[in-house]
Amino acid sequence: xxxxxxxxxxxxxxxxxxxxxxxxxxxxxxxSHLIGIAIILALGINIFWGLCGQIQFGAAGFYAVGAYAxxxxxxxxxxxxAYALPAAVLASLLIGLVTAPALLxxxxxxxxxxxxxxxxxxxxxxxxxxxVTGGEEGLRVLAAYVxxxxxxxxxxxxxxxxxxxxxxxxxxxxKRCKIGRAWMAIREDEGCAAVxxxxxxxxxxxAFLICCGYLGLGGALFAQxxxxxTPMSFGIFYNVTIIFPVIVGGLGSNWGCILGGVxxxxxxxxxxxxxxxxxxxxxxxxxxxxxAPKGLASLLEEGTRKLWRTFSVVAHxxxxxxxxxxxxxx
Amino acid sequence: xxxxxxxxIRELSKDxxxxxxxxxxxxxxxxxxITAVIGPNGAGKTTLINAISRVFKCDGGEIxxxxxxxxxxxxxxxxxxxIARTFQVVRLFKQLTVxxxxxxxSHSRMKTGIFQVLCRTGLARSEEENxxxxxxxxxxxxxxxxKAGNLAGTLAYxxxxxxELARALASKPRLLLLDEPAAGLNPxxxxxxxxxxxxxxEQRITIVLVEHNMGLVMSCADMxxxxxxxxxxxxxxxxxxxxxxxxxKAYLGKGWVYDRS
Numbered sequence: 001x002x003x004x005x006x007x008x009x010x011x012x013x014x015x016x017x018x019x020x021x022x023x024x025x026x027x028x029x030x031x032s033h034l035i036g037i038a039i040i041l042a043l044g045i046n047i048f049w050g051l052c053g054q055i056q057f058g059a060a061g062f063y064a065v066g067a068y069a070x071x072x073x074x075x076x077x078x079x080x081x082a083y084a085l086p087a088a089v090l091a092s093l094l095i096g097l098v099t100a101p102a103l104l105x106x107x108x109x110x111x112x113x114x115x116x117x118x119x120x121x122x123x124x125x126x127x128x129x130x131x132v133t134g135g136e137e138g139l140r141v142l143a144a145y146v147x148x149x150x151x152x153x154x155x156x157x158x159x160x161x162x163x164x165x166x167x168x169x170x171x172x173x174x175k176r177c178k179i180g181r182a183w184m185a186i187r188e189d190e191g192c193a194a195v196x197x198x199x200x201x202x203x204x205x206x207a208f209l210i211c212c213g214y215l216g217l218g219g220a221l222f223a224q225x226x227x228x229x230t231p232m233s234f235g236i237f238y239n240v241t242i243i244f245p246v247i248v249g250g251l252g253s254n255w256g257c258i259l260g261g262v263x264x265x266x267x268x269x270x271x272x273x274x275x276x277x278x279x280x281x282x283x284x285x286x287x288x289x290x291x292a293p294k295g296l297a298s299l300l301e302e303g304t305r306k307l308w309r310t311f312s313v314v315a316h317x318x319x320x321x322x323x324x325x326x327x328x329x330x
Numbered sequence: 331x332x333x334x335x336x337x338x339i340r341e342l343s344k345d346x347x348x349x350x351x352x353x354x355x356x357x358x359x360x361x362x363x364i365t366a367v368i369g370p371n372g373a374g375k376t377t378l379i380n381a382i383s384r385v386f387k388c389d390g391g392e393i394x395x396x397x398x399x400x401x402x403x404x405x406x407x408x409x410x411x412x413i414a415r416t417f418q419v420v421r422l423f424k425q426l427t428v429x430x431x432x433x434x435x436s437h438s439r440m441k442t443g444i445f446q447v448l449c450r451t452g453l454a455r456s457e458e459e460n461x462x463x464x465x466x467x468x469x470x471x472x473x474x475x476x477k478a479g480n481l482a483g484t485l486a487y488x489x490x491x492x493x494e495l496a497r498a499l500a501s502k503p504r505l506l507l508l509d510e511p512a513a514g515l516n517p518x519x520x521x522x523x524x525x526x527x528x529x530x531x532e533q534r535i536t537i538v539l540v541e542h543n544m545g546l547v548m549s550c551a552d553m554x555x556x557x558x559x560x561x562x563x564x565x566x567x568x569x570x571x572x573x574x575x576x577x578x579k580a581y582l583g584k585g586w587v588y589d590r591s
Contacts, residue, residue, distance in 0.1 A: 188423035197409035197438030
């Protein structure tokens, strides 16, 4: 987007809001935890599904691995969250590595089923292995301390925001380099991509593992944020709702992940008074995707483009043709 | 015996279930020359291209490129060896821009790893710039540089074919495998293709051309190989092939007149 005064002011306002959000109260902070985690999950899924085009219907499985790995290390082995968190991400990556040979040879429908099968296996293991995971009752995640200071909601707000920013930058970098191009080529035409020199198997694995990493991180952060994790949060239906932010925001768009994360987290809060209408609203939302198949991000892009065009026409009426600046695409 | 030709196919066979698509086919392509492969539909021409570009394994015979066996390579290795191809039906990455499509041609020549790319090191950035420059050069070569930012799927069919060609050229190949590049093109576009072939030949890039457009084949090919039912039935200069009665009977038709114009 063109850098002009209104845009810079908007950006500054946004930065100030983000930096001082905890001041707006406990509820706002709580919501921003959920939004931040939803965005991190969406960014990961976007890399595997949006860019590389591989269906991921088992995201909740890796999300659970991250959450439970972190919680178990803290609760059973007494690890500090500073170590448990990266270890949880590693755990998610390892599980990804183990399941990759089985999953990544599948395509489209069978891949959807395969990933969902994985998530189901994780869910049932969590529910039934009570001695390790606490079964239905779940695990308590106690607050961590650093030099006597309790790591509370405010700390986690800033930590989650940091991860969102880093995660976004990394995702954008991937998208705009040869790796992102290779992924998109695989998405468009796998066979052709191979002949063009792209090692499809290796790139799929890379996208899959990066997705697992993001999901594991989201899970570990969720464990800290919620304080008590149960298998219920990672049930079969969650595999479907976890992908809503990416799809609503627009598959392939990182900005869409942010938009989708915000919208899909706030929507249930807005609808909490109308439980019976929730499913209806979700239905309409998904049906509405027919009109904007590329998601909210594309609508926003079109909207800003049309706004700029109108703005430029108004601002430049009266200019000589040679002086008229070319108001191009983003 | 040392092989003089850049590409040498010896006794290549390929079965699809009960169907023998290639039956001990032997042919070669000399470096810097245009070798055309013609024949009726179902003769095995596209199977031949697929075999050379390692889309599948063959059931017999060998493929030598630059005196090295390539019959065991994987599909994604062929651009690294110096072979690029186009497809009978255009296979572009429709949701990517024209330039992005062509830049994928340079993919195997970009050697930087994940971390270098993520951290945007000097090497990674310069590789990306070079890929972009090579992509624009390739687009300029086919005359489509002004379409670089358009989505590939929005281009006219003839232009899409040219983008495919640019994508193949971006990998800086020694051998170009072209599968019916003139299919669906109007006469003016075929003329343009002919001119492009001449300019490609000037750069000493070898072309293996599968084509039905006899005007194009006869005017640009140095050597013509005729396939029918998975076997080579004739091989020679365009003039020899054009006057070969077996070829006329199997493919060219009785109304055929050899006229190199």
